[in-house]
Amino acid sequence: xxxxxxxxxxxxxxxxxxxxxxxxxxxxxxxxxxxxxxxxxxxxxxxxxxxxxxxxxxxxxxxxxxxxxxxxxxxxxxxxxxxxxxxxxxxxxxxxxxxxxxxxxxxxxxxxxxxxxxxxxxxxxxxxxxxxxxxxxxxxxxxxxxxxxxxxxxxxxxxxxxxxxxxxxxxxxxxxxxxxxxxxxxxxxxxxxxxxxxxxxxxxxxxxxxxxxxxxxxxxxxxxxx
Amino acid sequence: xxxxxxxxxxxxxxxxxxxxxxxxxxxxxxxxxxxxxxxxxxxxxxxxxxxxxxxxxxxxxxxxxxxxxxxxxxxxxxxxxxxxxxxxxxxxxxxxxxxxxxxxxxxxxxxxxxxxxxxxxxxxxxxxxxxxxxxxxxxxxxxxxxxxxxxxxxxxxxxxxxxxxxxxxxxxxxxxxxxxxxxxxxxxxxxxxxxxxxxxxxxxxxxxxxxxxxxxxxxxxxxxxxxxxxxxxxxxxxxxxxxxxxxxxxxx
Numbered sequence: 001x002x003x004x005x006x007x008x009x010x011x012x013x014x015x016x017x018x019x020x021x022x023x024x025x026x027x028x029x030x031x032x033x034x035x036x037x038x039x040x041x042x043x044x045x046x047x048x049x050x051x052x053x054x055x056x057x058x059x060x061x062x063x064x065x066x067x068x069x070x071x072x073x074x075x076x077x078x079x080x081x082x083x084x085x086x087x088x089x090x091x092x093x094x095x096x097x098x099x100x101x102x103x104x105x106x107x108x109x110x111x112x113x114x115x116x117x118x119x120x121x122x123x124x125x126x127x128x129x130x131x132x133x134x135x136x137x138x139x140x141x142x143x144x145x146x147x148x149x150x151x152x153x154x155x156x157x158x159x160x161x162x163x164x165x166x167x168x169x170x171x172x173x174x175x176x177x178x179x180x181x182x183x184x185x186x187x188x189x190x191x192x193x194x195x196x197x198x199x200x201x202x203x204x205x206x207x208x209x210x211x212x213x214x215x216x217x218x219x220x221x222x223x224x225x226x
Numbered sequence: 227x228x229x230x231x232x233x234x235x236x237x238x239x240x241x242x243x244x245x246x247x248x249x250x251x252x253x254x255x256x257x258x259x260x261x262x263x264x265x266x267x268x269x270x271x272x273x274x275x276x277x278x279x280x281x282x283x284x285x286x287x288x289x290x291x292x293x294x295x296x297x298x299x300x301x302x303x304x305x306x307x308x309x310x311x312x313x314x315x316x317x318x319x320x321x322x323x324x325x326x327x328x329x330x331x332x333x334x335x336x337x338x339x340x341x342x343x344x345x346x347x348x349x350x351x352x353x354x355x356x357x358x359x360x361x362x363x364x365x366x367x368x369x370x371x372x373x374x375x376x377x378x379x380x381x382x383x384x385x386x387x388x389x390x391x392x393x394x395x396x397x398x399x400x401x402x403x404x405x406x407x408x409x410x411x412x413x414x415x416x417x418x419x420x421x422x423x424x425x426x427x428x429x430x431x432x433x434x435x436x437x438x439x440x441x442x443x444x445x446x447x448x449x450x451x452x453x454x455x456x457x458x459x460x461x462x463x464x465x466x467x468x469x470x471x472x473x474x475x476x477x478x
Contacts, residue, residue, distance in 0.1 A: 052321065052330070056311040065307050069256055069335045069381055074308070077328040084322035116254035122377040163324050 003129045004091050011091030012217050013128075017184065018136035019177050020158075022147035022198045023205065027136065028100050029207045031213065035096060040222040043090050043102035047101035050081035052204035057205035061157050068113035071157065075106055075121050083127055096222050103127055104191065112176065113163060132216050133191060134209065140178055146174070232460035241294030245474025251382015256339060261383075266346035266473060268383060268420060271464075272439070273391030274432055275413050276401035277453050278460065282391065283353050285461045286468070290351050295472075298345040305336035316412065323368045330361050331378055338382065358382045359390075359446060361364060363438040367431070368418065386471045387430040388446065391453035395432035399425070449477060451454075 004013050016024040016033070028044070035042045048057060057074050060066040066074065090097055103124045110120045138146075148170060156162065159169040160176025188195065196208055213219070234383055258344040262469050269286070271279045287297050287469045312329055320330065334357075345352050345450025358379040365375055393401070411417075443450065449467060453460055456460045467477055 043300045051426055052315055053325075056245070056308040056332075060307050065340075067256075067335075067339050069339065070307060070332055071337055074333040077325055079334055080325040080328050081321060085320075119377060119380060122374065123328070125374065128385040150268060177263060205439070 001125065001127075001128045003131045005131050007128055009088075009091045009128075010221075011096035011100060012131040012222075013087065013091060013097045013102075014132045014134070014213065014217075015099040015130040016136060017101060017104045017132045017145040017193065018198065019138070019140070019181055019184075021143035022136040022138045023146070023202065024134070024136040025100050026202060026203055027134070027196075027209055028098050029225060031203075031209055032098055032221055034210060035208075035213075035219070036099075038219065039224050040219060040223075041095045041224045042098065042100045043095050044085070045086060046083055046106055047099075048075065048078055049077045052118075053078040053081055057114070061155065064156055064158065064162070066162070067160075068084075068110065068115050071113060071162075072106065072115050072123075073111040075110075078226070079103070079106065079124070080126070082221060094222065096217070097221075102133065103132055104184070104187060104193075106132070107187060108180045111183055112160070112179045129191065132213065133193050134212070135184060135188060135193035135195045136198040136205075137184075137195050140174075142199055144174055144177060146208075153180075237270060240420065242443040242472065244295075244471055244472040247386055247471075247474060250277060250384050252382050252384055253377065255383070256335075256343070256381055259343060262345040264343065264383075265349040266351055267387075268342065268346060268352045269468060269471070270354040270359075270385045270388040271391065272359050272388060272448065273363065273453060274398050274435060275394060276398045276405065276412065277391035277393045279355055280389055281457055282354055282461055282464060285457070286353060286464060289461075290353075290468075296348075296350045298341060298350050298352050299355065300337050300341050300352060302360065303333055305333040306340070307336040308333045308407060325367065325371060327361070327365045327370060327375075327378075331381075332359060333378075334361065335381055342383065354385070357385065357388065359388070359439065359448070361443050362442060363435050364448070366438040366441070367415065367434045387467060387477050388448040389467070390443065390448040390450050391460070392436075392450050393453045395429045396431055397437070399428060402428075 004011060016028045032042055032044050053074065054154040057078060060070065087097055106124060109151055111117050154169045154173055159173040160225060161169060161172050163176060165175040166172040194212060196205055198205065239275060246265060250262050261325060271283055273279050283299065287299065290297050303312050308329060314332055315326065317331065342352050348416060360380065362375045409424050409428050413430035416424060416427055420427045420430045420433065451463060470477060
């Protein structure tokens with residue numbers, strides 16, 4: 001697998017990964033605002049948001065119809081739709097594309113759900129690698145408490161209840177997130193994740209993010225035509 | 227070729243119990259499925275629209291049920307999970323090829339896990355009106371990578387028999403017109419831009435599909451059935467082969 005830069009596309013893709021509650025969505029949002037304020041060509045997309053596939057995914061989730069295999073395939077369908085119809089055309093048009101989660105989310109979740117790792121990776125082999133992947137690493141307890149402190153209602157698949165880890169959704173969520181963290185850490189060096197310490201303040205993290213992006217990407221070449 | 231009908235088991239009171247066959251998935255399969263528990267048989271009928279698939283399947287269902295076997299039918303785009311969405315996507319022709327391919331794979335996997343595997347576990351005869359091969363052939367015609375498709379459909383169970391009803395494109399045109407008086411957009415491969423004319427496109431597309439089936443046949447070993455013959459004659463042929471499958475023989 002190659003990055004978009006290595007494939008010779010003019011655009012660049014930046015992905016953020018991390019556990020729920022790691023603060024990655026806040027960070028990528030602030031990055032987007034900063035890039036926009038410089039009048040750069042920026043596009044933001046998040047996991048599981050293709051309009052067409054979404055209705056099937058939410059039905060599958062609501063009615064608990066999904067198995068590890070169909071859970072994996074329907075998310076791959078969603079990703080493929082966004083990839084083929086949005087990401088690639090935008091990258092060819094020279095955009096900076098920001099992704100809240102990329103294929104690594106699928107690798108981690110599907111493998112924890114028991115799908116064969118190579119099967120999952122091969123399915124996503126149509127996708128190029130991000131030019132920069134930021135992994136927000138907070139302690140497991142920190143991420144968990146950010147999500148669980150408000151005692152939210154955890155959804156069935158979100159809590160990993162389909163894995164039968166525990167009858168208690170909160171306990172299930174803890175074990176599930178712990179396993180996902182293990183998967184992230186195991187693939188971190190293989191995919192050149194840049195780890196950001198997510199236990200710091202929002203501002204401190206954003207400074208790091210902005211300076212990383214400036215160092216790795218020639219932002220001047222993404223100016224929007226006036 | 228003899229047209230003598232195979233003797234039906236319907237009149238005999240004793241129902242033949244099918245021999246168990248060795249089962250496997252093509253690749254990684256479905257996590258945590260014990261293939262040794264799948265007692266039923268999986269029979270696949272492949273072929274273009276107009277090749278007579280559904281007619282043959284209906285006749286096989288009648289025959290199997292009167293012989294005392296419980297049957298279940300599956301087909302493409304029949305899953306609870308995504309069939310409606312898939313229909314909508316096709317109407318608008320808005321999905322690109324990888325997406326459509328994965329959407330169909332989701333539909334297939336949903337039926338495999340929720341219908342096919344439970345039916346086989348319960349010892350039923352599953353008749354599949356098309357299987358992964360049509361999906362693969364369509365994707366191959368659209369330039370998808372064969373290895374990628376093989377990995378994707380490594381989740382599929384190897385059937386006990388796969389029959390490919392072979393009909394020449396020129397004959398398919400005639401049958402399609404006789405039945406619907408029009409050619410279908412997708413079955414004509416109009417998304418591929420093979421020609422502006424749907425008639426030309428249909429012939430080209432069906433020839434391309436037949437070519438891909440030939441390629442798949444080399445890997446997956448279907449039984450090619452000459453479906454230009456009369457319905458009953460084809461059915462006799464299929465029944466003979468299925469009887470052999472039920473008796474535990476390997477088809478070749």
